[in-house]
Amino acid sequence: MLSAPVKTIRMALTGNDAGAEAMRQIDPDVAAVFPITPQTELMHAFAAFVANGKVSTELVTVESEHSAMSATVGASAAGARAMTATSANGLALMWEIVYIAASLRLPIVMPVINRALSGPINIHCDHSDMMGCRDSGWIQIYSENSQEEYDNIIQAVRIAEHPDVLLPVMVGSDGFIISHAMEVVDIYPDEDVKKFVGDYNPKYGLLTGKDPMTVGPLDLQDYYMEHKRQQAEAMKNARKVILEVGKEFGSKFGRTYGYFDTYKLEDAEYGMVAIGSTAGTAKVTVDRMREKGEKVGLLKLRVFRPFPGAELVHALKHLKGLTVLDRSDSFGAEGGPLFNELRASFNEETHKPLIRNFIYGLGGRDINLEDLENLFRKTMDMVKTGEGAGSSQYYGARGDE
Amino acid sequence: MSLKTWKEIPIGGLILEAGNAESYKTGDWRSQRPIVDHEKCINCLTCWIVCPDSSVIVKDEKMIGYDYDHCKGCGICANECPVKCITMKPESDFR
Numbered sequence: 334m335l336s337a338p339v340k341t342i343r344m345a346l347t348g349n350d351a352g353a354e355a356m357r358q359i360d361p362d363v364a365a366v367f368p369i370t371p372q373t374e375l376m377h378a379f380a381a382f383v384a385n386g387k388v389s390t391e392l393v394t395v396e397s398e399h400s401a402m403s404a405t406v407g408a409s410a411a412g413a414r415a416m417t418a419t420s421a422n423g424l425a426l427m428w429e430i431v432y433i434a435a436s437l438r439l440p441i442v443m444p445v446i447n448r449a450l451s452g453p454i455n456i457h458c459d460h461s462d463m464m465g466c467r468d469s470g471w472i473q474i475y476s477e478n479s480q481e482e483y484d485n486i487i488q489a490v491r492i493a494e495h496p497d498v499l500l501p502v503m504v505g506s507d508g509f510i511i512s513h514a515m516e517v518v519d520i521y522p523d524e525d526v527k528k529f530v531g532d533y534n535p536k537y538g539l540l541t542g543k544d545p546m547t548v549g550p551l552d553l554q555d556y557y558m559e560h561k562r563q564q565a566e567a568m569k570n571a572r573k574v575i576l577e578v579g580k581e582f583g584s585k586f587g588r589t590y591g592y593f594d595t596y597k598l599e600d601a602e603y604g605m606v607a608i609g610s611t612a613g614t615a616k617v618t619v620d621r622m623r624e625k626g627e628k629v630g631l632l633k634l635r636v637f638r639p640f641p642g643a644e645l646v647h648a649l650k651h652l653k654g655l656t657v658l659d660r661s662d663s664f665g666a667e668g669g670p671l672f673n674e675l676r677a678s679f680n681e682e683t684h685k686p687l688i689r690n691f692i693y694g695l696g697g698r699d700i701n702l703e704d705l706e707n708l709f710r711k712t713m714d715m716v717k718t719g720e721g722a723g724s725s726q727y728y729g730a731r732g733d734e
Numbered sequence: 735m736s737l738k739t740w741k742e743i744p745i746g747g748l749i750l751e752a753g754n755a756e757s758y759k760t761g762d763w764r765s766q767r768p769i770v771d772h773e774k775c776i777n778c779l780t781c782w783i784v785c786p787d788s789s790v791i792v793k794d795e796k797m798i799g800y801d802y803d804h805c806k807g808c809g810i811c812a813n814e815c816p817v818k819c820i821t822m823k824p825e826s827d828f829r
Contacts, residue, residue: 438746499745537748547749559740560747566740 338587341519348511351479351518352418352444352504353378355486358526359442360388362413362533365395365404369423370456371508372446376418398423402430409439410548412538414490416441420508421448421462428466434501435470436564437549440493440535441501444486447475447609447660448508449696457697458508460608461661463637464670470564472502472571473638475608479516481635482506484588490530491578497570507610509697521586529585568639575636592641594633595648597623601630603712604652604686606645608634608671611658611693611700618705629709634671642678650679652686654716656708660694668692668725676723687715690725698729756804760787764807766822768800774819781811781820 346354352375356364364383366376383392393408395401401417408415419427424445434441445463449455463473472492476482482504489502506512535541539548552560576591583589596616598604607615612633622629632648649655657676659669666673672690679685691708694700708728715721727733744750770781777797782790789805791798812820 436746537744537746537750544750545752548746550747550749552747555737556743556747559738559743560745562740563743563745567745 338585339521339525341521341586344518344520345515346479346518346520347374347513347515348476348479348482348506349373349375349446349513350378351483351516351520352446352486352506352512353382354518354520355483355526356416356444357382357388358521358523359414359416359487359490359530360527361390361416361442363391363393363405363408363415365393365401365408365415365417367395367398367401367417367419367423369398369420371448371512372418372420372423372444374512375444375446398426399430402427402434405441405443406430406434406437406439409434409441410437410539412535412541414494414533415439416443418444418446420446421450421456424462424466425450431466431469431471433549436560438499438564438567439501440490440499442486442489442493443501443503444482445503445505446508446512447505455696456508458510458610459660459695459697460505461695463503463505464659464661464663466503467638467670470500470568471638472498472500472568472575472636473505474502474575474636475505475634476507476511477610477612477633479506479511479514479518480588482511483518483520484582484586484590485635487526487530488578488582488590491581492571492574494533494535495570495574495578496536498567498574500564500567500571505609510610525585529582572639572641575639590635592634592636592644593648594635596631596633598630598632598648598652600628602628602653603709603716604630604632604649604655605658605705605709605712606632606634606649606655606671606675607658608637608660611660611705614700614702615705618702618709621702622706622709627709627713637671640674640678642674645675646678646682646685649675650682650685654712655686655688656712657688657690658708659690659692662692662695672725687719687722689715689721689723691728692725693728700729704729759803761801761803761805764802764805765825766807766809767802767825767828768805768807768809768812768820769823770797770799771819771821774817776817776819778816780814780816784810784814786810 579590
């Protein structure tokens with residue numbers, strides 16, 4: 334299936350183990366850890382690497398996620414390659430410092446094992462945690478499976494630390510569905526990954542630099558806006574860097590990454606856009622429906638921040654009907670976050686599909702092959718009747734049917 | 735100090751230059767200006783000791799005036815002066 338230019342080791346790993354493998358190979362200078370389901374096992378496995386001397390990381394066990402992100406920010410500002418990981422409420426508790434990490438331009442990499450935000454309290458997958466901080470200034474990359482989680486975390490270091498970017502990156506992977514399911518993952522040789530990631534030589538570091546400097550001073554009406562403008566520029570630069578790194582990764586390891594992947598989309602009439610593990614299920618659905626002669630296809634979005642609006646429009650505009658799947662709601666908005674941004678991207682386009690939105694899978698609610706076929710059928714019905722175009726509805730919540 | 739563009743300043747709000755607080759002119763926060771009567775002043779330098787902004791200028795052991803670029807007009811010097819030779823006058827008097 335895959336002819337990797339390097340000798341890979343094929344292992345059976347959970348997503349959390351795959352994330353820990355990536356961290357072992359990256360060998361960050363500092364990692365701040367605090368447990369939260371379903372991320373706990375990732376840092377648990379990584380802590381074992383630290384204890385067994387497999388990495389030289391300084392592991393900081395902190396008392397909360399607010400402290401985890403604070404310690405990571407402190408270490409990164411000192412000039413260290415610093416990482417942490419979290420889920421849902423942990424990310425929510427980090428909130429204040431999440432914004433600070435981005436605005437201080439610290440290239441932190443953080444695996445986020447996507448889980449529904451409370452309340453009511455729930456430990457299972459949806460994307461409300463990461464979607465909630467889509468405006469925080471972090472680059473956001475989502476994974477379909479453990480392999481992508483592993484690959485994305487490795488690439489994230491290069492993207493974050495690129496001198497034209499210097500922004501933190503969160504790598505999302507679906508809680509339990511990816512994090513706790515054992516899959517076959519190709520692990521690349523340590524030396525190749527280390528070479529790809531490279532040494533970290535920060536331009537600015539409180540402990541690594543020769544000259545004194547101040548990090549995090551008060552910034553008022555006269556300069557705050559200029560610093561925000563710089564952040565916007567960095568996010569713009571990230572567009573190019575994400576593609577460059579994804580391409581180089583492909584040439585080294587055999588898997589090339591872009592903003593998104595398409596599956597049987599080119600000649601499709603009815604399309605679906607999904608993020609994360611649902612895309613895997615959707616591919617099988619597409620195959621099944623193709624066997625019946627249905628012209629369906631899929632687009633799996635990998636990079637949500639920066640949002641590749643123009644590229645998405647280019648890939649999707651030939652469709653007759655398009656269903657956008659959001660695994661989180663944006664309460665009070667006209668649909669989920671992905672739908673809103675994608676629909677806005679289509680605004681200036683004259684030839685575009687009819688688009689509808691479904692909010693699905695909240696709190697880990699299953700989405701299976703029949704569900705996705707049903708959603709494709711709803712897309713076809715929309716094209717036939719015009720009904721549902723532009724709408725956003727919950728899929729699978731009892732009481733609506 | 736002319737304001738720089740987003741292309742000219744260090745990223746992330748970093749300040750790379752040491753001792754730069756001096757170039758931040760905070761004197762325009764002042765609503766009351768201390769004025770010293772040098773006839774009455776005994777050069778005890780109590781004002782120099784108590785000034786929280788190091789804005790009392792001393793030369794050859796004599797109080798010679800204020801650094802109005804940084805004096806915020808708190809009035810501590812006037813309050814503590816043992817011979818009451820410092821008076822606080824409204825900034826509007828000097829416009």
